[in-house]
Amino acid sequence: MAVPVLAGISLILFTILALAPGDPFEELATNPNVPAEVRMNLRAKFGLDDPVHVRYVRWFTSMMRGDWGFSFVSRVDVDDLILQRLPTTLWVLGAAQLLGILVALPIGTLSAIRPYSVFDQVATTLAFIGFSLPTFFTGILFILFFSIYLDWLPFIYRADINETGWRWLWEHARQAAMPVAVLGLFQGAALTRFVRSAVLDVIRLDYINTARAKGLSERVTVVKHAVRNALIPVVTLVALQIPGIFTGAVITEQIFRVPGIGSLLISAILANDTPVIMGITFVFSCLVVLFNLVADLLYGWLDPRISYR
Numbered sequence: 001m002a003v004p005v006l007a008g009i010s011l012i013l014f015t016i017l018a019l020a021p022g023d024p025f026e027e028l029a030t031n032p033n034v035p036a037e038v039r040m041n042l043r044a045k046f047g048l049d050d051p052v053h054v055r056y057v058r059w060f061t062s063m064m065r066g067d068w069g070f071s072f073v074s075r076v077d078v079d080d081l082i083l084q085r086l087p088t089t090l091w092v093l094g095a096a097q098l099l100g101i102l103v104a105l106p107i108g109t110l111s112a113i114r115p116y117s118v119f120d121q122v123a124t125t126l127a128f129i130g131f132s133l134p135t136f137f138t139g140i141l142f143i144l145f146f147s148i149y150l151d152w153l154p155f156i157y158r159a160d161i162n163e164t165g166w167r168w169l170w171e172h173a174r175q176a177a178m179p180v181a182v183l184g185l186f187q188g189a190a191l192t193r194f195v196r197s198a199v200l201d202v203i204r205l206d207y208i209n210t211a212r213a214k215g216l217s218e219r220v221t222v223v224k225h226a227v228r229n230a231l232i233p234v235v236t237l238v239a240l241q242i243p244g245i246f247t248g249a250v251i252t253e254q255i256f257r258v259p260g261i262g263s264l265l266i267s268a269i270l271a272n273d274t275p276v277i278m279g280i281t282f283v284f285s286c287l288v289v290l291f292n293l294v295a296d297l298l299y300g301w302l303d304p305r306i307s308y309r
Contacts, residue, residue, distance in 0.1 A: 002289050007060075009285045014059060017274050018052045059278070069275035073268070078279040082261060086283070088157075089260030092179050093249055099184030100191055101238065108195025109227055112203060123192065130189025135182050139255040142178045153177055157258040179256045183249060187241055194237050198230035232299060239295035242288050 047055055059069065068078040107127075111120040147155040154175045161171045202208065203226045211221045250262035257263070261280050268276035 002293055005289055006282075006286060009289075010060060010063075010282055011056060013278060013281050013285070014056045015052060017278055018055060063282075068279045071268075071273055071276050073271045073273045073276075078275050081264060081276060082279055082283055085259060085261040085264050088258060089249060089253070089262060092176060092253075092258060092260060093183070093245055095176065095180045096183035096249075097187060097238070097241075097245060099180060100187030103185065103188035104191035104195050105227075108192045109199050109222065111192070111196040112199035113222060115200060120196075124196075127189045127192045130185055131193075133186075134251075135186055136251050136255060138186070139178070139182045139252055142182060143255070146178060155256060157253075157256050179252050179258055182252055183245060187245055190241070191234070191237065195230070195234055198233050199226055202226045202230040235295050235298050239292045242291045246284050246287070 047058060050058075062069070066079070068082075070076075071078055071081060074081065107123050111123045114120055143155040146153045155178065157175050157179065161168055199222075203222070208221060208226055211225050212218075216225075246262070249260065250265060252258070253260045253262035254266060261283065265277065265280045267273075268280065
């Protein structure tokens with residue numbers, strides 16, 4: 001299903017962008033130094049006056065050949081622009097998602113094992129606060145506290161660090177700490193509540209009591225039997241969180257000046273650079289579909305009752 005889904009997404013994205021107001025050559029149209037025939041030749045060269053379906057077929061066939069178009073602003077191929085920025089975004093998003101999972105799993109599990117205890121009430125309160133605050137607000141708070149007040153961390157992400165070895169790794173970790181923490185804690189707060197609910201539903205079932213009656217330790221019973229079966233809905237939520245974390249990444253990259261594809265998307269929207277917008281949104285769509293596919297494949301590993309036929 002991933003292939004027709006991506007084809008449908010590409011059609012919808014291209015149609016919406018083609019019908020949206022604005023013109024990538026708007027500056028040329030208002031520039032008196034550019035002759036009218038030059039503007040017309042450029043529009044004819046890029047096919048901007050062709051019907052939407054003709055332009056879509058041309059774009060789709062070119063994309064399948066590896067040609068994602070040409071940026072009207074930076075005069076660089078779209079795939080080159082995305083490949084320059086994508087590693088930084090994946091590094092920040094991947095670390096943030098990993099941080100969210102590492103925070104949510106133990107805290108949500110302990111809250112479910114000890115429901116309505118002091119630990120559960122404190123964790124629930126912090127989780128509500130965590131996913132109630134938007135990332136742009138917590139990002140500004142982090143900058144004010146850790147960068148300006150304490151002067152511990154840089155608040156501008158630089159890709160050109162002139163260091164080598166462990167020093168290079170340390171500097172990258174320092175400048176990625178705040179954007180990763182902002183995104184990771186936001187995702188972890190929402191995921192903690194879901195993990196708690198899932199484990200709480202599973203831990204009351206009969207087979208958990210049977211495992212305890214057989215003499216299994218509480219740690220083995222919880223980790224091997226309760227948490228593993230509770231992870232199936234959690235894996236689904238993690239896959240569905242991917243669009244949200246990309247949205248948060250666009251805002252967070254603007255706050256911390258992270259040179260990722262989120263900041264590239266904002267720049268392309270402001271400049272009405274349609275090929276870049278189309279390329280980035282399609283990459284986002286591919287990543288969302290990919291993570292949902294991975295979630296489907298993980299179901300069979302987590303629960304042997306689920307088989308593929």
